[in-house]
Amino acid sequence: MTAHIRPASAGRAYKAPPQLTEADSRTWITRGANFVVAMSKVEPGAVLSRADNPDEYMVLLGDVGATIRAGGETIEAAPETLTIVPPGPSEMVATGAGHVVRVLSNRAADLAGKAENAATYADGAAEVAPLIPWPEPPGGFKLRNYRPFDYDKPDTNIRLFRSTNLMINVLTKRTAPRDISKLSPHAHDDFEQASLLLEGDYIHHLRYPWVPDMSQWRPDEHLEIGSPSVTVIPPRVVHTSRNIGDKRSWLIDIFAPPRLDFSRKPGLVLNADEYPMPADA
Known part of the structure; x- marks a missing residue:
């Protein structure tokens, strides 16, 4: 039994200042030991990009659609859909105003370091099992888009x-x-x-x-x-x-x-x- 239990963390985008303010978007960042959650309030045309993300990440769209580009592909993602984005450069352009959530691994060190609760994980969180990637998809990395509410x-x-x-x-x-x-x-x-x-x-x-x-x-x-x-x-x-x-x-x-x-x-x-x-x- 460990002598220390880490406290829960909470990121409240509805009342706290954002960690990132860019053209047409504000982003609130909360991290765990192995993941980073970036919630963005976007305006039409807002661009959220990753220059060279080292591994896959997911984009969950709330009440807004988006054009997502990565791996030489482009998709039009509807509101309330989930997209898995392949490693490498990627870009998401909002087609309206609303909320966009990106979920990344802890390898997105630039965002993890900006998290509101980054200090909570300064000790490395040894009580959490490390993130070991699972096998690559047999069809290779690519954009994968899902409509979760079609799976009732x-x-x-x-x-x-x-x-x-x-x-x-x-x-x-x-x-x-x-x-x-x-x-x-x-x-x-x-x-x-x-x-x-x-x-x-x-x-x-x-x-x-x-x-x-x-x-x-x-x-x-x-x-x-x-x-x-x-x-x-x-x-x-x-x-x-x-x-x-x-x-x-x-x-x-x-x-x-x-x-x-x-x-x-x-x-x-x-x-x-x-x-x-x-x-x-």
């Missing part, structure tokens, strides 16, 4: 997509508060979870474990947060979340690397045929 299933609100380095769970939008008698408190042994909130209001309930050093004990947290925002939940912290109020809510969970437990369940990862699991999995 009556028995689950989960929509999982993975790449070589990331996994995103695009959850069903909630139109009524979650039943408090059907919450799901749980913890992860050695990986973090980022909960990206694009619509509505939530409470993240967090219970920190007791470590041998009593001076490191923390009381339970009931973190009430609006949107857009990102909350990073550390390993071993028991957590469950619920939406509150009358607003429609939209929560998306982020992991790096992809989760093996989810990936081992047949049919749960919706693009599993494009991204093989490690040979020893």
Whole structure:
């Protein structure tokens, strides 16, 4: 048992100043040990580019469409779609006003260093399992665009997509508060979870474990947060979340690397045929 439990981090784009201000866009950056989440409020024509990103990243569009270019390809991505962008140079041009989220690995060191919570990870976060990339897609790296809400299933609100380095769970939008008698408190042994909130209001309930050093004990947290925002939940912290109020809510969970437990369940990862699991999995 480690003597220190890292506190949860929260990036509140709805009330905090942005970490990056560029022409026609403002960007709020929150990081974990293995991932970086960059939420941008864009105007029509805003350009978000990566000169030479070292690995894949994902683009989740909220209420705005975008033209995305990478690897010699160009696609027109509709609102509420998810795009996996290949390594190398890339560019996204907003076709309207709204919110765009880029999810990158910790290899995007320039953005990780600008994160609002960068100091939280100055010690390297040894309690988090390192990011080891999964096998490359057999068809090669390319732009891959998905419409998560086309994958509705009556028995689950989960929509999982993975790449070589990331996994995103695009959850069903909630139109009524979650039943408090059907919450799901749980913890992860050695990986973090980022909960990206694009619509509505939530409470993240967090219970920190007791470590041998009593001076490191923390009381339970009931973190009430609006949107857009990102909350990073550390390993071993028991957590469950619920939406509150009358607003429609939209929560998306982020992991790096992809989760093996989810990936081992047949049919749960919706693009599993494009991204093989490690040979020893």
